[in-house]
Amino acid sequence: MTFTGGSDATAGKKAAWTAEAAAYVSRTLRAYMVGRVVRLLEVVDSTNLEARRMVQSGYPLTGTAVIARQQTAGRGRLGRRWISAPDLGVYVSVLFAVTAEVPLFSDAALLAMAGTVAVCRLLEEAGLTEVAIKRPNDVLARGRKIAGLLVEVPPSPKSSRYQILGVGINVSHPPGFWAQGDWKVPPVSLKELGISVPPMEVACAFLNQMDRMIREAEGGSARLVEAAWSDLSGRADPPRAEEVIKEP
Numbered sequence: 001m002t003f004t005g006g007s008d009a010t011a012g013k014k015a016a017w018t019a020e021a022a023a024y025v026s027r028t029l030r031a032y033m034v035g036r037v038v039r040l041l042e043v044v045d046s047t048n049l050e051a052r053r054m055v056q057s058g059y060p061l062t063g064t065a066v067i068a069r070q071q072t073a074g075r076g077r078l079g080r081r082w083i084s085a086p087d088l089g090v091y092v093s094v095l096f097a098v099t100a101e102v103p104l105f106s107d108a109a110l111l112a113m114a115g116t117v118a119v120c121r122l123l124e125e126a127g128l129t130e131v132a133i134k135r136p137n138d139v140l141a142r143g144r145k146i147a148g149l150l151v152e153v154p155p156s157p158k159s160s161r162y163q164i165l166g167v168g169i170n171v172s173h174p175p176g177f178w179a180q181g182d183w184k185v186p187p188v189s190l191k192e193l194g195i196s197v198p199p200m201e202v203a204c205a206f207l208n209q210m211d212r213m214i215r216e217a218e219g220g221s222a223r224l225v226e227a228a229w230s231d232l233s234g235r236a237d238p239p240r241a242e243e244v245i246k247e248p
Contacts, residue, residue: 003040018040022038024201029204029207030211032211033062033063035063035208035211038066039065040067042070045071047071051164051166054095055164056154062096066092066093070091088173090167090171090206091168094167096162097160104225105163108163109240112151112165112239114229115151116133117133117228118206119147121212123146125205126197126202126205133229136239138185142188144187145186146170151244172189172191172196177189
């Protein structure tokens with residue numbers, strides 16, 4: 001497992017947070033595929049944008065994860081704002097090289113389905129009930145939105161192509177945090193539902209679940225991913241790529 005940092009993680013509290021996060025990640029991640037390289041950032045505009053920059057620099061490796069403590073310009077699907085205050089949520093992006101040999105890495109809809117299933121599994125293992133997927137790529141807990149995912153396919157250098165899976169999970173937001181917003185689906189956090197865990201613990205749980213999804217889908221079979229998604233969403237028809245890819 002390899003760690004990289006940003007120029008913002010150089011001194012004082014920032015260096016302390018990065019060191020503590022790196023120690024926890026190294027103890028927790030299985031890193032069969034996801035998390036072999038982890039980029040830890042105290043503050044970033046967007047983990048997906050940082051992943052894009054990594055693609056443009058020619059640095060990325062399949063399974064590289066970007067984890068931030070805070071985002072200043074977090075976005076969800078269709079350009080919607082994703083509130084990304086420090087230490088309140090999970091802000092993670094993972095890079096996957098597109099390859100025909102692994103459908104999960106080449107099909108945006110399938111990758112989004114795997115991501116939402118991974119989030120549902122970690123929430124259930126944390127003790128939540130009534131977890132479900134809202135088409136195409138939101139996760140609900142007791143009817144309220146607790147997580148969202150998106151997929152981007154950035155321009156890539158040379159002949160390489162990558163997909164970026166971005167994930168946001170509400171973790172430590174206190175009761176009343178969402179009162180001022182105008183929400184189509186009311187948000188909720190793990191803390192509001194009676195589960196108090198650090199965001200980094202949830203981030204690592206997600207990455208481990210994605211690792212598990214990849215192992216399950218190895219060999220080219222997508223049926224297990226599609227079946228799990230259909231079961232959690234209550235639908236037989238999976239989402240289409242144009243539904244899950246974030247608009248530029």
